[in-house]
Amino acid sequence: MGGRAAAPGRAMGTLERWGLPPWALAILLLALATHAAGELTYPWRDVETQEWLTCSQCPPGTFVQRPCRRDSPTMCSACPPRHYTQFWNYLERCRYCNVICGEREEEARPCQATHNRACRCRPGFFAHAGFCLEHAPCPPGTGVAVPGTPSQNTQCQPCPPGTFSASSSRSEPCQPHRNCTALGLVLNVPGSSSHDALCTNCTGFPLSTMEPGGPGAEECERAVIDFVAFQDMSSKRLVRLWQALVGPAAWGPVAPREGRAELQLRLWRQLTEMRDARPGTLGVRLLQALREARLPGLERSVRTRFWAH
Numbered sequence: 001m002g003g004r005a006a007a008p009g010r011a012m013g014t015l016e017r018w019g020l021p022p023w024a025l026a027i028l029l030l031a032l033a034t035h036a037a038g039e040l041t042y043p044w045r046d047v048e049t050q051e052w053l054t055c056s057q058c059p060p061g062t063f064v065q066r067p068c069r070r071d072s073p074t075m076c077s078a079c080p081p082r083h084y085t086q087f088w089n090y091l092e093r094c095r096y097c098n099v100i101c102g103e104r105e106e107e108a109r110p111c112q113a114t115h116n117r118a119c120r121c122r123p124g125f126f127a128h129a130g131f132c133l134e135h136a137p138c139p140p141g142t143g144v145a146v147p148g149t150p151s152q153n154t155q156c157q158p159c160p161p162g163t164f165s166a167s168s169s170r171s172e173p174c175q176p177h178r179n180c181t182a183l184g185l186v187l188n189v190p191g192s193s194s195h196d197a198l199c200t201n202c203t204g205f206p207l208s209t210m211e212p213g214g215p216g217a218e219e220c221e222r223a224v225i226d227f228v229a230f231q232d233m234s235s236k237r238l239v240r241l242w243q244a245l246v247g248p249a250a251w252g253p254v255a256p257r258e259g260r261a262e263l264q265l266r267l268w269r270q271l272t273e274m275r276d277a278r279p280g281t282l283g284v285r286l287l288q289a290l291r292e293a294r295l296p297g298l299e300r301s302v303r304t305r306f307w308a309h
């Protein structure tokens, strides 16, 4: 298609009378020409003849190598490597692919002739206010409802009754409590939102286990530890019991944000260490500690459950 002569002088005058800025002219002409020819065009003043022409634009992925002349159409050329044009255009050169993916990003779309490079957050990160932030884990007691995506943080939900999540995780949903009865065992500690139901086959210390390592003693010691450590009691009481067991000095500072679930685990580990260090003596020391910690209700339950015969 050759250039078509236009009459910008007259149109310009009209536009000025309407109070429109000169650039409106280009848009108006473009709209008219586009509508007429079904192809994007732009007004161009021929260097030699000073005549206004209507040139074809160049399609995406190309640029104007040479504007149209009265007797020859616009010459378009493909964008060189690392350059692009996304739209129909009359640019004299293609744009440089200037998007650089950051440290926490990966390439979502490589630089191509028709579009700039695009980045998205790497796996494990999501975009927020122009930054890639790490997906947050769901703390114990909550499970992953929807895993994080490049555009959204992890979505957590409190574990509904009958389910639990014991760990901080970016992928684990809440799991159902195990069913002790179905496993042929006795329920030792009911499950909570942050720990599983704890089962045992201990039905009370056999008399012989006053001797260390007697038959069934090991299982019963484990059951006592579970029973005490995972009791539904306040953090304050947990700390008191711990201090009665190891002395105030050994506890160290309690992190203000340390949750009850972590305290329970700490207590559980401490009791397990004590059992392993001096097998067969845990019961006596534990009952004494419960008395010192002023937890008579728990002391009574432990006695009834594990030593009443």
Ligand SMILES: *[C@@H]1O[C@H](CO)[C@@H](O)[C@H](O)[C@H]1NC(C)=O
Pocket (backbone or CB within 6 Å): 179, 180, 181, 182
């Ligand atoms: C546990 O299993 C037993 C027998 O298999 C069943 O009767 C009971 O309803 C189950 N309990 C729960 C809480 O699923």
Ligand SMILES: *[C@@H]1O[C@H](CO)[C@@H](O)[C@H](O)[C@H]1NC(C)=O
Pocket (backbone or CB within 6 Å): 201, 219
């Ligand atoms: C109780 O369970 C332990 C392992 O958890 C097993 O070694 C022991 O034999 C079981 N005792 C009974 C009486 O089932």
